[in-house]
Amino acid sequence: MAASGSEARTVHAVTRQGLPELLALLEPSAAAFLRDNGFVAEAGRVVLVPGREGVSAAVLGLGAAPASPWSYGALPYALPEETAWHLGGEADEDAATLGWMLGAYRFTRHKAPPRKPARLVPPEGSATARILAEAILRARELINLPAADLGPAELSDAAREVAERCGADFEEISGDALTQGFPAVAAVGGGSHRAPRVAVIRWEGSAEGPLVALCGKGVCFDTGGLDLKSAEGMKRMKKDMGGAALMLGLAEALMRLRAPIRLLVAIGAAENAVSSTAMRPLDVLRTRKGLTVEVGNTDAEGRLVLADLLTFAGEHQPRLIVDAATLTGAARVALGPDLPALFTNDESVAAALLAAGNACHDPVWRLPLHEGYASWLDSSAADINNVGSRPMAGSIVAALFLRRFVPDDVPWAHLDVYAWNDSARPGRPEGGEAMGLRALQAGLMTLLPAWAGS
Numbered sequence: 457m458a459a460s461g462s463e464a465r466t467v468h469a470v471t472r473q474g475l476p477e478l479l480a481l482l483e484p485s486a487a488a489f490l491r492d493n494g495f496v497a498e499a500g501r502v503v504l505v506p507g508r509e510g511v512s513a514a515v516l517g518l519g520a521a522p523a524s525p526w527s528y529g530a531l532p533y534a535l536p537e538e539t540a541w542h543l544g545g546e547a548d549e550d551a552a553t554l555g556w557m558l559g560a561y562r563f564t565r566h567k568a569p570p571r572k573p574a575r576l577v578p579p580e581g582s583a584t585a586r587i588l589a590e591a592i593l594r595a596r597e598l599i600n601l602p603a604a605d606l607g608p609a610e611l612s613d614a615a616r617e618v619a620e621r622c623g624a625d626f627e628e629i630s631g632d633a634l635t636q637g638f639p640a641v642a643a644v645g646g647g648s649h650r651a652p653r654v655a656v657i658r659w660e661g662s663a664e665g666p667l668v669a670l671c672g673k674g675v676c677f678d679t680g681g682l683d684l685k686s687a688e689g690m691k692r693m694k695k696d697m698g699g700a701a702l703m704l705g706l707a708e709a710l711m712r713l714r715a716p717i718r719l720l721v722a723i724g725a726a727e728n729a730v731s732s733t734a735m736r737p738l739d740v741l742r743t744r745k746g747l748t749v750e751v752g753n754t755d756a757e758g759r760l761v762l763a764d765l766l767t768f769a770g771e772h773q774p775r776l777i778v779d780a781a782t783l784t785g786a787a788r789v790a791l792g793p794d795l796p797a798l799f800t801n802d803e804s805v806a807a808a809l810l811a812a813g814n815a816c817h818d819p820v821w822r823l824p825l826h827e828g829y830a831s832w833l834d835s836s837a838a839d840i841n842n843v844g845s846r847p848m849a850g851s852i853v854a855a856l857f858l859r860r861f862v863p864d865d866v867p868w869a870h871l872d873v874y875a876w877n878d879s880a881r882p883g884r885p886e887g888g889e890a891m892g893l894r895a896l897q898a899g900l901m902t903l904l905p906a907w908a909g910s
Contacts, residue, residue, distance in 0.1 A: 464540040464577045467531060469516045469523070469547035472497045478515070478545060490515060500527055500882060502534040511536055516547075523548055524817040528555030529883020532573030542577040553582035557589035559883040563600040587712045588897065592890045594618075595705035599875055599888025603677035603694045607650040608725035611674050611697055615655035615723050618704050622711035624659035624719070638724070638764040640743045644757045645726030647681065647734025652726035654765070657707060662716040666775035666907050668900065670707055671765040673758045673781035674700030674725040681728050681754030682736055695888060696758070698875025699781035700725065705890050706778075709897050716904065722768055724761035728754070740838045744768060745861055750835040752843035758783050759842060759857050766861040766868075775907055776805065777862060778896060780871040786850030787823075787872040795821045796874070796892040799855035802867035808902040809869060813895030820871065820895050823852060830856050871896070 470478045475497045479487040486505045495503050499519030504511045514535055518527055528551060535541060543552050553576065560573040578586060598606065598614055606614075612628050619626035630653040635642045638654050645652025655674075678696040679685060685693070700723045707721045728734075735741065739751045741760065744767040749760065758781045769777045780796075787797040798820040800806045806822055813819040832844035832853055840860060844853035851872050862868045873891050880886045 464542045465511070465513055466544040467514045467516055467535070467541050467547070468545040469518055469528075469543065469552065470497050470545050471518045472520050474546050486513065499523075500530060502530060504535070511539075514541070518546060523551050525551045525555035525558065526817065526881070526883045528552045529559035529881070531556055532560035533571070535574035537571045537573075538575065540575045540577060543579060549579040549582045550585040552576075553579060553585040554589050555883045557586065558592060559885075561593050561596060562885060563597065563887055565601065565605070584713060588709055588894055591705040591709040591712070592893055594708065595701040595890035595893065596888040598701040598704070599695050599698050601694070603727070606694070606697070607676050608645060608652050608674070608727060609650065611676055611700060611723065611725040612653050612655040615657060615704055615721070618708050619657045619659075622659065622708060624657050624711060627656040627658075629654040629656065638744055638768070640741055640749065640760040640764045641724045641726055643735045643739075643741045644675070644728055644760050647731040648727035648729035650676075650727050652724075654768075655723040655725060657719065657721035659707075659711055659719040661711065661714055661718065663718075665715075665717040666904070667718045667720060667772060668710075669720040669722070669769035669772060669774040669777045670703040671762060671769055671777065671779040672700030672703030672721075672723045673697070673761050673779075673783065674723045675758055675761065676725065676727050678728045678755070678757065679730050681734050681757060682730060683754040684730060685755060692876060695875050696782050697725070698873060698888065699758075699779070699783070699871075701888070702780045702871070702873060702875065702890050702893055703778075705893050706896050709893065710900070713897075715900070717900075720769060720772055720774065722765045724765050726761060728757045738837070743861070747840060747860065748838040750838035750841045752835075752841045756842045756854070759854050762858055763861045766858060770861070770863040770866055774866060776900075776903070777866055777868045778871070779858065779869075780873055780892065782875050783872045784851040784854050786854075788874055790823065790851060791821050793874045793876065793878055794891070795819060797851050797872040798822045798869060799825055799852075799872070800867070800869040801825065801859065801862070802869075804906065805867050805869050805899075805903065809895055809899035812898035812902055813892070816894045816898050818892060818894040820892055823855070825855055825859060826852055829853055833857055
């Protein structure tokens with residue numbers, strides 16, 4: 457993104473209300489060019505202003521409402537290739553920096569892009585936006601990696617890199633230690649030759665700060681197990697580690713922003729494969745908590761991974777547990793691809809995350825932990841089944857399953873995310889997406905003052 461200010465041209469960002477003032481400030485020929493092009497500052501429209509030696513400036517419409525990051529997301533590829541630009545007019549530095557960086561991203565591991573993006577001279581006050589954008593981009597990159605490139609070992613290595621980059625402690629749990637300490641994670645990954653593992657990051661941003669635990673589902677590929685998915689259902693299952701990528705991105709952002717907290721991050725990395733050693737329908741699994749789980753469906757494996765992680769997190773008596781997972785298709789049926797489903801047992805956490813998400817244009821939507829459906833998880837062979845007895849309310853039932861592994865006195869938030877953009881939009885290229893990351897970061901910062909007084 458960085459470019460030299462001396463060579464940079466200006467992007468004039470303008471609202472409809474501010475357009476007359478901008479037209480009065482521009483060269484008469486530039487103002488006439490905009491008028492002749494029918495430019496009325498409609499949101500997201502970019503007009504290149506000609507000069508004697510090519511494009512001399514650009515104008516970006518912001519519409520009438522306060523601009524979101526997505527208003528700036530088309531700029532990197534709407535402006536001439538590899539040219540340098542700085543912001544002018546009514547641009548919001550943070551929103552513009554975030555939108556520009558997110559819009560410039562393309563997954564290029566296996567295919568070169570058709571062109572390079574234009575470059576932004578970073579505004580001096582945009583450090584937070586740059587850190588958030590970089591965390592999101594790393595999460596996107598992990599989600600976009602094919603499963604052949606990203607197995608449990610590589611996902612654990614990615615967690616190690618986050619820890620090293622941020623000066624945190626790292627631990628990997630595998631082999632016999634995993635089987636004993638995280639038996640449900642071991643069972644989910646038992647059908648793959650790529651062994652499962654749990655990656656743990658510990659960080660003390662403030663020795664006296666509250667402990668926040670982050671748990672991420674890292675199923676690097678989900679065949680569905682012996683309850684095999686259809687070919688169509690398997691097409692995007694490389695993104696089934698999207699919850700882990702989201703939690704790693706959030707952890708990196710919190711650490712780099714020096715949040716006054718302590719962090720415990722647990723990533724359950726496994727591959728749900730088909731083999732003679734895979735878990736079977738109606739198997740009864742032991743969990744870290746000691747509860748037994750009947751496997752009603754091997755394709756409901758993510759909640760098994762999270763069960764052990766949530767128990768592990770709860771043992772450390774955190775002030776808050778947050779988990780994220782690409783957990784249910786039911787959440788997508790209810791809310792579509794763009795809205796992560798939020799479940800929480802704490803009203804203050806719900807209020808903070810919902811308000812933060814709306815304020816930073818990264819919305820989440822709360823669904824209920826409806827107690828009336830809890831009995832749908834009853835099992836005659838074990839303490840609990842991993843799927844409901846009725847084909848309804850799948851995301852709620854999954855959240856109720858997870859709640860069984862969270863201490864009653866610990867605030868907890870669960871995010872059921874899609875982690876993918878089905879089609880390209882400004883700032884949101886097709887592929888992996890860290891939905892909810894900014895809402896979680898901003899919401900946590902909102903909660904900190906209240907925690908300090910409790």
